[in-house]
Amino acid sequence: MLSISYDSTFDGFLSVIFEIYRQHLDAGEIRPDRSTAPCNLFMQPFRVETSEESAQRLKRAIVNQASAEILDLLRVVLCSEEDGVEMKILAYLRKVFDGNDPHYAKNPTSDEMLPLYMIARAVRREEGGMLGMLRFDRTADGTYFAEIEPKYNILGMMVPHFRGRFANERWAIYDSKRGFGVYYNGQDPSQGPVEITIPDLQQVKAAAPKDDFVKLWQDYYQSIAIKERENPRLLRSCLPVRYWKHLPERQIAPSWS
Amino acid sequence: MACMDVREKLNILSAAAKYDVSCSSSGSGRQAPKGGLGSACSAGICHTWSSDGRCISLLKVLMSNACKYDCAYCINRRSNDIPRATFTPKELINLTLEFYRRNYIEGLFLSSAVVGSPDRTMEMLVQVARELRTVHKFGGYIHLKAIPGASRELLYQAGLYADRSSVNIEIPTDRALQYLAPEKNHASILAPMNFLAERKLEYHGECSRYTPKFLPAGQSTQMIVGAAGETDLQILTLSNGFYKQQQMKRVYFSGYVPLNADKRLPALTTKPPLAREHRLYQADWLMRFYKFGYDEVVDPAHPNLDLELDPKAAWALRHPEFFPIDIQTADYEMLLRVPGIGVKSAQLIASGRRFSKIRLEQLKKMGVVLKRAQYFIYHPDTPASLRRLYPEMVRPLLLPKPKSLQLDLFADQPLALPVAS
Numbered sequence: 001m002l003s004i005s006y007d008s009t010f011d012g013f014l015s016v017i018f019e020i021y022r023q024h025l026d027a028g029e030i031r032p033d034r035s036t037a038p039c040n041l042f043m044q045p046f047r048v049e050t051s052e053e054s055a056q057r058l059k060r061a062i063v064n065q066a067s068a069e070i071l072d073l074l075r076v077v078l079c080s081e082e083d084g085v086e087m088k089i090l091a092y093l094r095k096v097f098d099g100n101d102p103h104y105a106k107n108p109t110s111d112e113m114l115p116l117y118m119i120a121r122a123v124r125r126e127e128g129g130m131l132g133m134l135r136f137d138r139t140a141d142g143t144y145f146a147e148i149e150p151k152y153n154i155l156g157m158m159v160p161h162f163r164g165r166f167a168n169e170r171w172a173i174y175d176s177k178r179g180f181g182v183y184y185n186g187q188d189p190s191q192g193p194v195e196i197t198i199p200d201l202q203q204v205k206a207a208a209p210k211d212d213f214v215k216l217w218q219d220y221y222q223s224i225a226i227k228e229r230e231n232p233r234l235l236r237s238c239l240p241v242r243y244w245k246h247l248p249e250r251q252i253a254p255s256w257s
Numbered sequence: 258m259a260c261m262d263v264r265e266k267l268n269i270l271s272a273a274a275k276y277d278v279s280c281s282s283s284g285s286g287r288q289a290p291k292g293g294l295g296s297a298c299s300a301g302i303c304h305t306w307s308s309d310g311r312c313i314s315l316l317k318v319l320m321s322n323a324c325k326y327d328c329a330y331c332i333n334r335r336s337n338d339i340p341r342a343t344f345t346p347k348e349l350i351n352l353t354l355e356f357y358r359r360n361y362i363e364g365l366f367l368s369s370a371v372v373g374s375p376d377r378t379m380e381m382l383v384q385v386a387r388e389l390r391t392v393h394k395f396g397g398y399i400h401l402k403a404i405p406g407a408s409r410e411l412l413y414q415a416g417l418y419a420d421r422s423s424v425n426i427e428i429p430t431d432r433a434l435q436y437l438a439p440e441k442n443h444a445s446i447l448a449p450m451n452f453l454a455e456r457k458l459e460y461h462g463e464c465s466r467y468t469p470k471f472l473p474a475g476q477s478t479q480m481i482v483g484a485a486g487e488t489d490l491q492i493l494t495l496s497n498g499f500y501k502q503q504q505m506k507r508v509y510f511s512g513y514v515p516l517n518a519d520k521r522l523p524a525l526t527t528k529p530p531l532a533r534e535h536r537l538y539q540a541d542w543l544m545r546f547y548k549f550g551y552d553e554v555v556d557p558a559h560p561n562l563d564l565e566l567d568p569k570a571a572w573a574l575r576h577p578e579f580f581p582i583d584i585q586t587a588d589y590e591m592l593l594r595v596p597g598i599g600v601k602s603a604q605l606i607a608s609g610r611r612f613s614k615i616r617l618e619q620l621k622k623m624g625v626v627l628k629r630a631q632y633f634i635y636h637p638d639t640p641a642s643l644r645r646l647y648p649e650m651v652r653p654l655l656l657p658k659p660k661s662l663q664l665d666l667f668a669d670q671p672l673a674l675p676v677a678s
Contacts (some may be wrong), residue, residue: 006529029414032336037525040673047497058646085425103612104612105613106608106612107608107609107612107613108605108608108609109605109606109608109609109610109612109613109615109619109623110609110612110613114619114622114623115622117454117605118623118624126446128300128302129303131298131302132302132303132304132305132314132360132363133304133305134360135361136359136360137359138357138359139415140359142314144359161298164289164296165294165295166289166294166295166358167289167394168292168293168294169294169358213355213356213359214452215264216263216264216267216352216356217356217359217361219264219268220267220268220271220316221305221313223267223268223271223272223275224271224272224274224275224307224313224317225307225308225309225311226275226309226311226514227276227309228514228528228529229309229310229311229512229531230308230309231308231309232308233310233311234306234309234310235306235307235308235309237308238303238306238310238312239305239306241295247305249305250305
């Protein structure tokens with residue numbers, strides 16, 4: 001039994017699957033590098049380096065045997081970063097490739113697919129929500145900066161939306177839970193968003209000037225609520241408390257409570 | 258008044274707009290204009306939720322609250338002594354763009370009290386939308402109120418710049434409306450609705466890539482519930498008409514919150530009918546997504562919705578002859594009608610059952626609420642004797658459990674224990 005490690009990217013993961021098939025590896029677990037879980041002492045460590053070529057070949061195979069939607073779904077599922085999700089995807093792909101049931105890949109309710117489908121739904125749900133719940137702060141040089149701490153690794157999925165919407169603005173989104181972000185330079189549309197890391201986030205945040213529009217937004221948030229209809233339970237189910245930290249409008253208590 | 262700053266105006270004019278329920282930003286997909294700011298997402302995006310649990314996706318404000326009308330149910334009526342304010346177009350446009358850049362909002366919801374004449378009011382609203390679209394190349398969502406009595410030319414222009422437009426019918430019966438709002442009647446409200454609906458149809462007919470879009474997200478309207486003694490049957494009949502004839506995208510319900518002391522209206526101490534409003538929304542959902550007819554949800558024998566039980570379960574219990582159903586073979590439309598099965602689970606069942614039998618544990622994993630659905634479906638293991646639905650037995654099982662009573666040991670009053678019946 002092998003404990004196979006890879007670089008946490010989707011292409012890296014596909015390279016692992018490719019090598020498992022090519023070398024007939026006996027995979028016991030597949031560990032992304034970011035994993036902090038203790039190593040399994042009874043498994044032999046094994047490293048697979050990312051190869052774009054093998055990833056491409058496997059992608060083509062998945063599109064042929066299943067569909068482009070399935071490939072997309074697997075990418076989303078991997079973004080969930082849930083423990084053991086790699087082995088679940090492997091189990092699914094084995095069934096797709098063994099060819100016993102030609103219609104297997106079309107069945108969304110199979111024992112292997114249904115859990116993946118539900119994970120993808122949760123990840124896409126958070127991504128959709130975060131498109132709205134992300135807040136930009138205007139920094140001194142006019143760049144709009146947002147900090148997020150999502151449960152799933154959704155930053156990459158969110159970038160096209162903001163790139164289209166704020167094509168002429170300079171903006172950066174930083175996932176402080178995972179320690180990386182993207183920066184987009186609105187001046188030159190030919191240049192896409194680039195990945196960045198920020199060594200000292202606190203310093204960046206402290207340097208931001210006071211912004212009157214934050215206050216106006218907080219005021220608006222207070223005055224748009226109807227006191228007679230207050231419903232804290234509904235609020236928390238729509239807007240879970242874990243997101244409040246980065247929402248300026250939730251930083252002040254409602255005036256009537 | 259002249260020296261009132263933007264912050265004060267924002268507070269007054271957003272508080273004045275809060276009784277408008279609609280805040281949706283859906284129905285219109287658009288990429289950012291070249292060199293411009295902002296796009297529209299056809300599914301709509303919620304940006305936050307206020308402490309009453311309502312989604313906030315647009316900057317919802319009035320242009321002005323200095324109204325010349327005196328409608329009994331409205332906070333902004335002429336006879337109320339409240340601070341009045343009016344935005345200048347520049348202030349409002351600046352606010353919209355700055356909020357938008359910080360990703361606070363999807364766009365602007367602009368309404369207004371009637372100032373001077375309907376035409377003058379509509380002209381102000383159109384001016385803001387026009388400048389946002391043409392001068393600032395704003396691609397975000399714009400919802401404009403159509404002011405009853407405004408000229409066709411202005412309404413037409415509103416349709417060119419806005420994604421959605423709405424006129425609120427407010428009171429479901431014409432007589433009650435004229436009684437509560439002497440300056441209004443149903444005909445004057447339906448006129449702009451019909452005009453916009455017809456214009457949109459014309460545009461749809463000659464649709465090409467180059468045709469400018471006319472109200473891409475359609476129209477919506479709103480009714481106040483519980484102010485004029487109307488039944489749910491009347492409300493749902495009217496909203497069904499709006500969906501069918503005016504091609505409305507949404508009809509909103511607003512449980513009446515007593516604002517004004519007025520002998521024509523419920524007393525100020527009345528609680529807003531939130532439970533009833535919730536049931537109406539559930540019924541509306543059944544009509545829009547679950548293929549129910551409005552006359553199935555309510556009928557002359559049951560003109561009001563059951564407040565204890567959701568309308569889907571209530572319908573199922575009124576029709577035991579259809580249940581339980583076999584999930585392997587039942588029509589998709591029937592799957593949708595099972596309490597505890599939603600649109601997504603119904604789709605999963607329909608596409609999965611072609612390949613293998615659907616088992617109970619799979620249903621659970623799909624998110625089907627078996628606690629409710631179990632009485633309405635059967636599967637191969639169910640004995641034949643249980644393949645019948647007994648409404649009188651199932652109904653108590655579907656009701657929410659009464660909250661357990663916590664005894665207060667230190668109360669001055671003697672304990673009042675519930676008597677077992």
